[in-house]
């Protein structure tokens with residue numbers, strides 16, 4: 565079987581982008597009998613991005629409830645919270661000791677953070693933490709701990725996957741621990757949704773359409789999606805439209821063809837938004853009701869997470885012991 569792994573950072577409320585880009589495809593994958601899936605809540609990643617304890621805590625419940633509400637079967641997959649598996653942090657340190665600083669210097673995300681700080685007149689060396697700098701190492705630990713073969717990612721994460729392979733390769737050469745070299749899988753049909761401000765929809769940018777906001781709010785959020793100034797009757801370019809991008813993520817083939825024609829015929833933006841709301845709401849209303857119920861039952865959600873942690877540690881604990889022995893931290897194997 566192929567092992568796949570996906571994480572969501574607990575840095576805010578899950579949004580349409582997380583659903584379309586990660587949760588929906590992951591749940592489809594998990595039904596494939598040839599796949600053994602690991603899905604986790606990346607809470608130690610969250611503190612890289614936000615220092616608001618309330619936000620991290622609320623997000624943890626929201627992210628967990630979202631996975632469950634979307635139909636994740638926790639008997640089929642291993643579903644856990646990163647911080648419940650202390651071996652991941654332990655492995656992260658080990659990997660840090662095998663990773664050249666120069667490799668991290670080259671990370672696009674790190675370089676982008678440096679550039680952004682310089683542009684704002686900040687001292688990047690003060691503003692950027694070691695957590696942000698070395699986060700590809702934590703990501704490598706997440707992946708290598710469970711010997712994942714495939715990691716579905718957005719294009720921006722491909723480089724980090726190459727780094728994880730690099731680090732695994734070094735470990736294998738030096739200590740013969742037998743890490744699986746993970747591969748990035750970039751979903752060609754999976755869209756990266758834009759947020760309400762035109763940047764990538766992202767929890768940390770506060771530009772999102774929350775996945776399970778109440779129906780009337782969802783309608784309002786969809787009405788806020790940016791459109792250009794074209795009038796009704798003027799042909800509109802579907803391939804340059806956030807509205808159409810979201811439509812595609814929820815529609816079947818014939819609905820996609822239909823909306824493409826409507827765009828070419830110059831459908832009014834208001835009408836397109838109304839139809840988009842109806843399509844999205846139809847798919848989300850069942851899961852939304854389950855989500856609302858789960859949010860009122862944190863004890864149940866917690867019990868699922870504890871169950872997942874036990875399952876994950878059945879692998880992580882003996883695996884980490886092997887790594888310790890390979891390094892001489894424990895009697896040599």
Ligand code: ATP
Pocket residue numbers: 570571572573574575580581582583584585586613716717718755756757758759764765766767768769
């Ligand atoms: P943060 O701002 O904390 O990074 P995020 O909302 O950008 O949060 P992550 O938690 O880092 O998202 O990513 C979880 C998953 O959701 C990843 O698989 C990522 O590719 C996917 N994802 C995130 N944003 C989008 C988006 N705008 N469109 C499609 N997929 C997305």
